[in-house]
Amino acid sequence: MSENTKDQNxxxxxxxxxxxxxxxxxxxxxxxxxxxxxxxxxxxxSSTVTLGFNVPQTGAYADEGADELRAFKLAVKHLNGxxxxxxxxxxxxxxxxxxxxxxxxxxxxxxxxxxxxxxARASAKRMIEKDNVIMFSGGSSSGVAIAVQSLAQEAGVIFxxxxxxSNDTTGKDKRRYGFRHFFNAKMTGSAxxxxxxxxxxxNRNAYHLTSDYTWGWTQxxxxxxxxxxxxxxxxxxxxxxxxxxxxxxxxxxILNSGADTLILNHYGKDxxxxxxxxxxxxxxxxxxxxKQFEIIVPLYSRLMAQGAxxxxxxxxxxxxxxxxxxxxxxxxxxxSFGTEYGFPPSxxxxxxxxQTLLYANACENAGTFYPPExxxxxxxxxxxxxxxxxxxxxxxxxxxxKDVLVVRGKxxxxxxxxxxxxxxxxxxxxxxxxASIFGGNLGPYKV
Amino acid sequence: MKIEKKxxxxxxxxxxxxxxxxxxxxxxPLGANYPDLLQKFAIFGIFAIGYNILFGLTGYxxxxxxxxxxxxxxxxxxxxxxxxxxxxxxIVFGTLFAGIIAALVGYVSLxxxxxxxxxLTLAFAQMFYNxxxxxxxxxxxxxxxxxIAAGDPRVLDRLFSxxxxxxxxxxxxxxxxxxxxxxxxxxxxxxxxxxxxxSLKIFNSPFGxxxxxxxxxxxxxxxxxxxxxxxxxxxxIISGMxxxxxxxxxxxxxxxxxxxxxxxxxxxxxxxxxxxxGVGTLYGPLLGVAIIKxxxxxxxxxxxxxxxxxxxxxxxxxxxxxxxxxxPFVGEGWHLTLGLMFMIVVIFLPGGVTxxxxxxxxxxxxxxxxxxxxxGGE
Numbered sequence: 078m079s080e081n082t083k084d085q086n087x088x089x090x091x092x093x094x095x096x097x098x099x100x101x102x103x104x105x106x107x108x109x110x111x112x113x114x115x116x117x118x119x120x121x122x123s124s125t126v127t128l129g130f131n132v133p134q135t136g137a138y139a140d141e142g143a144d145e146l147r148a149f150k151l152a153v154k155h156l157n158g159x160x161x162x163x164x165x166x167x168x169x170x171x172x173x174x175x176x177x178x179x180x181x182x183x184x185x186x187x188x189x190x191x192x193x194x195x196x197a198r199a200s201a202k203r204m205i206e207k208d209n210v211i212m213f214s215g216g217s218s219s220g221v222a223i224a225v226q227s228l229a230q231e232a233g234v235i236f237x238x239x240x241x242x243s244n245d246t247t248g249k250d251k252r253r254y255g256f257r258h259f260f261n262a263k264m265t266g267s268a269x270x271x272x273x274x275x276x277x278x279x280n281r282n283a284y285h286l287t288s289d290y291t292w293g294w295t296q297x298x299x300x301x302x303x304x305x306x307x308x309x310x311x312x313x314x315x316x317x318x319x320x321x322x323x324x325x326x327x328x329x330x331i332l333n334s335g336a337d338t339l340i341l342n343h344y345g346k347d348x349x350x351x352x353x354x355x356x357x358x359x360x361x362x363x364x365x366x367x368k369q370f371e372i373i374v375p376l377y378s379r380l381m382a383q384g385a386x387x388x389x390x391x392x393x394x395x396x397x398x399x400x401x402x403x404x405x406x407x408x409x410x411x412x413s414f415g416t417e418y419g420f421p422p423s424x425x426x427x428x429x430x431x432q433t434l435l436y437a438n439a440c441e442n443a444g445t446f447y448p449p450e451x452x453x454x455x456x457x458x459x460x461x462x463x464x465x466x467x468x469x470x471x472x473x474x475x476x477x478x479k480d481v482l483v484v485r486g487k488x489x490x491x492x493x494x495x496x497x498x499x500x501x502x503x504x505x506x507x508x509x510x511x512a513s514i515f516g517g518n519l520g521p522y523k524v
Numbered sequence: 525m526k527i528e529k530k531x532x533x534x535x536x537x538x539x540x541x542x543x544x545x546x547x548x549x550x551x552x553p554l555g556a557n558y559p560d561l562l563q564k565f566a567i568f569g570i571f572a573i574g575y576n577i578l579f580g581l582t583g584y585x586x587x588x589x590x591x592x593x594x595x596x597x598x599x600x601x602x603x604x605x606x607x608x609x610x611x612x613x614x615i616v617f618g619t620l621f622a623g624i625i626a627a628l629v630g631y632v633s634l635x636x637x638x639x640x641x642x643x644l645t646l647a648f649a650q651m652f653y654n655x656x657x658x659x660x661x662x663x664x665x666x667x668x669x670x671x672i673a674a675g676d677p678r679v680l681d682r683l684f685s686x687x688x689x690x691x692x693x694x695x696x697x698x699x700x701x702x703x704x705x706x707x708x709x710x711x712x713x714x715x716x717x718x719x720x721x722x723s724l725k726i727f728n729s730p731f732g733x734x735x736x737x738x739x740x741x742x743x744x745x746x747x748x749x750x751x752x753x754x755x756x757x758x759x760x761i762i763s764g765m766x767x768x769x770x771x772x773x774x775x776x777x778x779x780x781x782x783x784x785x786x787x788x789x790x791x792x793x794x795x796x797x798x799x800x801x802g803v804g805t806l807y808g809p810l811l812g813v814a815i816i817k818x819x820x821x822x823x824x825x826x827x828x829x830x831x832x833x834x835x836x837x838x839x840x841x842x843x844x845x846x847x848x849x850x851x852p853f854v855g856e857g858w859h860l861t862l863g864l865m866f867m868i869v870v871i872f873l874p875g876g877v878t879x880x881x882x883x884x885x886x887x888x889x890x891x892x893x894x895x896x897x898x899x900g901g902e
Contacts, residue, residue, distance in 0.1 A: 134856040202560035290667035
């Protein structure tokens, strides 16, 4: 019980009684009649254990979703001892044996989030209530990630977030049952700041176009904090609907705004469209106040670079991971993903693959699937050999801390996948922040 | 005659009640027996029944009913935030507020009929969607969706009990009964049965008869001295309130409201459900709901691995071919299946699946009659 209370010294006998009474009175969720279980979807004596992969298969983030699903399937293969093992050869410390999880063969179910909170929750509920998943993962939209993460907490099933970059996921909306390996907008800002200063100076007027939902809002906030810290001025910040398709009505006002830098807080197909249209409007050829007009895309991936083509050349941004990294873990993952599917993985695929292995490993460490124990294993877990150098799952907010890559769209790509130049590997120390700045409350271990 | 009618009403209600309440039993073999989907069946059932009162009886095709779903949801979540986690205020306010909005939308839209009415409702739907999505963000929390938070006031709850904090978010309840899981389904099912009963009464009432008269020939009705608009507006408000009830129930089973519920595609979905099941019939819309929700939730989750398992009794090469042939129709391709089904129904059974059942029934009874005739002849 004591984990529930922020300040353990103030817990009185009375508080204790009250909380216990309330919890005892709260009816059990998702339990089926007389078959009371010690925890939700306990695999018990079954010889298999089911994981749920809930990814966008339709909508603006469908490309990412498809790649995430590939990575999940690959991770399941490796966990079951099939294929070449990928990062299971490089991860350390590691207790995985290639014999499933805790000796149970891993199976999986899939679902389509449609990049909509409603659909994602319906799909996650199906996985929990019908398919009895012990853990579910996936994402690509922070709105969805936050919505299903709170469901995970209610249901008592661990959610290993896939691609979600909003500060809120491990900030004000963090949950005990939600974990994020991916980096966030705050870290993007900290990593990008020094590079922006070096390349664009300290005297610029920035114009933001922002996806109108949690991720866009927090990214805009974090990037503004960084750029304004450099001395830049923010001319305007305009919110655009997700999946707008046509951004010309938002781009025209930029031409006469006096801004000399455009910051696109867009992702997926939205970013491809808005960037392409910005270039078509001639923004990049403009000179404003004697300065070359610049576009910045704080978060982008190789998949989006493929979609945006030439337009992305020379544009700065950050990524969580890139397949061209030369460490052992990355090489092993790229090799086995490449052998399986014939092309290199995206950063969305990487984070989903890593999350699956991390969960499996935590179960092995805990020796049980019982979520509170698994959660305690993941909290504060330090590991290496998974592509980002030494990494730590911070216990206070379930956010992973690791190096962040600042990248630039390559000028002369040699292949259709060789699209990004790594400008800088920003060390972990530079992107760390205090866990308490975003508020939020993880909630109880036991639900 | 009248007594017979009453008895048959009672009979229909009894059968309906049994069928609905035993859903967890007979849906098990279909893989659809889990609380979330059962709740969806019941909730969308209410929505479709209400929609059928407007579209089925008067023939007015509204493309804006998702508005009332959304209004019901947002109202319910606000009731959870401000008043109490008890679901009663939430559904009462949700239904009433949706009724008020329906009166406004209906009053304006029903000045026109036919395609113009449809377009007006569509315009309203888009307007309300945009309001929820961006303009009214403080009320609706935009794209992220409105959720409950631990720090919400919840005046009534705090008035009557010392609310325990620290146990995470509170959950919706009806005097202590949790509204998720199977208890949530039974709650929605009881409301569905009530809704069905009301709809049955309306179908058989003089009011219902007037609505049917509007559908068959509004001009003639006007010439005989009836002012049709009050009837239409009433039907519109009733169906709007049904939708509001459904919307608030969505929030009851899952305390979250998002703008996507109000998108015009959501309005289109209920049109599909009604047409697929059978417009203007009592239980047709419910069949439509069952088919569409089943496809959406079960078919969309089928992937290649499941298919391989399903066809595993076949030899390997045939198994592989079958998987290749079938896979475009499942998983993310479930829309394709739905589209094909819809086309087949509209082309061959314009009266929906209900007409199909009727045809089968007629064939059997005809055979019997013919047999009787034969026997009589001998």
